[in-house]
Amino acid sequence: MNITDKNRNLVFWVLQFVGWGFINCLSLLLLKNIGLKFVIYSIIFGFTISVSVTSMLRWYIKHYINFESFKSRDLIKIGISFLLACFLFGSLNYLFGYIYAKYGPSISQEHIDMFKMYxxxxxxxxxxxxxxxxxxxxxFVIKLLLKLNKDRIERLELNTNLKQAQLNTLKGQINPHFMFNSLNNIRGLMLEDVDKSREMLTKLSEMLRYSLTKNNVNGITVEEELEMVGNYIALSKIQFEERLKFEKEIEKEALQLQIPPMIIQLLVENAAKHGISKLKHGGKIKLKVSIENNGLQIKVINSGKLEISKGSTQLGLKNIKQRLKLLYGEKATFALNEKEGEVIAEINIPQA
Structure with a gap:
């Protein structure tokens, strides 16, 4: 239980005791002519019955009513629990009146007749x-006000986190080591193939333009992202040469679906940097994009072992997790596992 929950419970019990205490103390004014003993008993039992019944009703609502995904059956549950609480409240009050009339201190016939009437x-x-x-x-009014306030705070936090995530995305996109290596590799390539080096410079400039222009958007098509991935692979192959093999399986129906920008590129970059670069004879990166269970599934599979280097910030992986959570909540998932000599990064994104 966090601090917020403790505060809410404290507020509930304060309001519960003060509210019912005030209502039951009104009997001091309404019943002051009947007798002090009856007034005291009435306040004690009335307060106990009121607090107990409504506390049980609240317990049921908290444990069995899901307000995040409210359905018609929840409304029925509330109605039934409300009627049961009314029945229990009335029965206990009637029982108190019966017990007091039979075993309590005597009161005048005039007041007995008045009680019978009511x-x-x-x-x-x-x-x-x-x-x-x-x-x-x-x-429910108080609960609604608290929820609205909580939603407002979450929206403010979401906007703040989203800006921070966009900044982290930009940091992850413009990788200084990748830029430095690419420029060095292109410079060496100029001595062998000028046309090829010119093509690689174009791809590098397209990557920079893409990372800068797409930083402020939350969704692009898979097709656009794959162009970026193609540029990255082409530049990486200058360094890895035959050590890097790249395969892709892309379902045609998935090409126009929306994903966060740079999310596939970050997975492929992570596979090359932490997987292929550590293998003496290189390895393979396989990209699979498909539609599974009405959602988009992205898999990047690379040769190697799942090892996190000491001192690694894991900025790329943290970036992916944070953006998925901000944009899709708990509906989107990200997993990184090792299986049979391969590292598998899998993202599942729900589609409307």
Whole structure:
């Protein structure tokens, strides 16, 4: 239980005791002519019954009503629990009146007749519906106000985190080591193949333009992202040459689906940097994009072992997790596992 939950519980119990205490103390004014003993008993038992019944109702609502995914059956549950609480509230109050009349201190016949007039079934039913109904409405109004305030705070935090995630994305995109290596490799390539080196410079400039222009958007098509990945692989092959083999399986239906920018490129870069570069004879990176269970599934599989270098910030992986959570909540998933000599990075993104 966090601090917020403790504060909410404290506020609930303060309001519970103060509210019911005030209502039951009104009997001091209404019943002051009947007798002090009856007033005291009435306050004690009335307060105990009110607090107990409404606390049980609150416990049921908290444990069995899901307000995050509210459905029609939850409304039925609330209605049934409300009626049961009214029945229990009325029954216990009636029982108190019966026990007091039979075993409590004597009161005048005039007051006994008055109690009988106000102690009928319908009077008790209306009183129970009114009291429990007023409590229930107040409870839900307070709960709604707290939820609206919580949502407002979460939206503010989301906007702040999203800006930070965009900044981290930019940091992860413009990798100084990759830029330095690419420029050095292109310079060496100029001595062998000028046309090829010119083509690689074009791809590098396209990567820079892409990373800068797409930084402020939350969604691009898979097709656009694959162009970026192709440029990255082409530049990486200057360094790795035949040590890097790249394969892809892309379902045509997935090409126009929306994904966060740079998310596939970061997975492929991570596979090359932490997988292929550490293998003496190189290895293979395989990219699979498909539609599974009405959602988009992205898999990047590379040769090697799942090892996290000491001192590594894992900025790319943290970036992916953070953006998925910010954009899709708990609906999107990211997993990184090793299986049979291969590292598998898998992302599942829900589609509307």
């Amino acid at each position: 102690d009928g079934f319908w009077i008790q039913a209306i009183n129970s519906l009114f009291m429990i109904g007023a409590w229930t409405v107040t409870y």
